[in-house]
Amino acid sequence: MPAFSLDPPQTAWCAELRTLAAERLRPLAEKGEPGHVNRALVAELGQLGLLERLFTSGAVDLCLMRESLAYACTEAETALALQGLGAHPVHAHGTPAQRDRWLPRVAEGTAIAAFALSEPAAGSDAAALELRAEAGLEEGPGEGLEEVPGEGLVTDPLAAESAPAAEPDGTARWRLTGEKCWISNAPEADFYTVFARTTPGAGARGVTAFLVPADRPGLGGTSLDMLSPHPIGALTFDAVPVTADDVLGEIDRGFRVAMGTLNLFRPSVGAFAVGMARAALDATLAHTAERDAFGGKLKDLQTVAHQVAEMALRTEAARLMVYAAATAYDEGAEDVPKRAAMAKLLATETAQYVVDQAVQLHGARALCRGHLLEHLYREVRAPRVYEGASEVQRGIIAKELYTGREAAQ
Template sequence: MSDRTFLDWPFFEARHRELAVALEEWCAAHLPVDHGDVDAACRGLVAMLGAGGWLRHSGAGAGERLDVRTLCLIRETLARHDGLADFAFAMQGLGMGAVSLFGTPAQQEWLARTRVGAAISAFALTEPGSGSDVAATSTKATRVQGGWLIEGEKTWISNGGIADVYVLFARTGEGPGAKGLSAFLMPADTPGLEVVERLEVIAPHPLATLRMKGLVLPEEALIGEAGAGFKIAMSVLDVFRSTVGAAALGFARRALDEALARVKARRIQGQALAELQMVQGHLADMAVKIDAAALLVYRAAWKKDNGAARVTREAAMAKLYATEAAQEVIDMAVQLHGGDGVRHGSVVESLYREIRALRIYEGASDVQRVVIARSILN
């Protein structure tokens, strides 16, 4: 059992502790799932998470607020049990984040489906020529009779190819760079939307490149105001960036659990590995990194939940440190497992592949460093 003493920290309320206990029991009964067919596994996980009631926390309708501490606790717990389950939950939240925060009542009808697992959502922001540089978005949305003509490509889109609905960001031209972007709600069955490539990565997830050609969305597909797309995207990331750190934290906790079990059971020269002072030093370093990451993650989440308009700096610190620290913790867990640590399909080998992408998506580590530096220079 992973360390749960952090739940006693003052960041949490009784409802968070109760949720953590209930989710732990649910995960023990349902996870992990078979990842052999990744698309089918994700569809199944969304349905399971919906049936279990967990997806109701992934979005917020009229009169509701997203609780970031809850999002982080869910992602941390799911990631510790099954990285694909964390992915399935996270994308229901990120995909509908713009609708939760800025959507009209009609647009938020999609939340009634995504929050019970009846529809899968996706966040279509990244392009072949613009990753972390959102202001360089080139997909165009042009006003036409009764709506918007969308032309362009998006890539590295999580849930691409299996999503039922996408939140799409495109250039509408109200101003240069970031000032000329808008957000749109795009159902997957819209004529003119094509999945041109499915992308394979070291830790398999549904990923795709999308092409919009001659695609027309109705006027009411616009989320918020025209030209507010960059603000919308950053507001969504302000909420969900901390949760990436939480997922990394879950991976790191699982790695430490596996390492502890290994060094207690494995013997060398007549004694358990755990009795070697150097091994104890490694375990101590792993534990310190995990607690430091947890403090940063839940500080950012607590501050957002307590009314902070923006937590850009805190969320960037949480994501940067938690993902980098988790990489180091998992690497040491692999080292302590020796040859078994790189055996395909072992828990720590799977964690080693899972953690790498978290240092890239939703703003790569070096981008987070830029964000943090600018916040302390201003």
């Protein structure tokens, strides 16, 4: 695969995005309430046409947006990314009715989307999720129906071992019961892409994706107070009704929906991290060039100059890997899962290193509340955990390597 480089139009667009983020988006971000959805900021992203590009562009374009916005306004970057993460399954797997109802509003910034996969006991091991989609009917038991403990209402107790078929008229129904946790935009989203277990004991093969509007009866939630004050919460499902019309993709094939979404967004998480690393690096260059220390400028100390060089080296290496993975996704390469995992792993670990070193070189001033690096220090930690922790990415990489070796033999 050829080395990645920006062409002149892409370079100009990235510069424009950084300016827009600084001049139009950051003021709105600063007015937002920490820990809550900033609808004014999301609406401005829609007004600028950036949310529409989530559905009309490829992975490289997504990475360019996330890196550029992250450089100047991490809140705007996160708001855009969460809209894409929550709505992409609808774009990729939704029915015409689902897409027509929700995607125009997501693009306008008038509907907030959320991706609900993680659970209190199923974070890194996403295939172990326990939110139950129990077969049943919206109305009470009718003639010939029998209650099966833990499985809902079925006409035949033996049928409890498999999920109901999705009928063309959408009459097949489930009740969602359980919890989700660490869900971005919860509990304030307008709809959720929810992954629930339709076949008990089947692991990843027994999960179905549902589009669940926030106003469904039995759906509740609470906000969580996190290190970086993004809108993140927990959801509770108390027999929330869903029908075949709410299914995204195929029954019992929802894990494919989840992994397909993550394969697209993992490189762009890396782009977010690279944007933060570049912001920290530029701040460090400016500080060390101007700061007087030991009879000269801080940059004149070899140990400082070498540290800055190391920060730049790692940032550029991570950036190249991110865009190589994004290009592979856009070209339909076979090794996308491996490349996506590598890109997210290297970029997020690199950003943590670069921001930490930037704080060290700035000294105590970087620890003051409101300083750019204090802000980045809180922001940079979470990407090493969400959408697959670093340890999960290493597992994916190893699995793909051994699978490739076996296929080649």
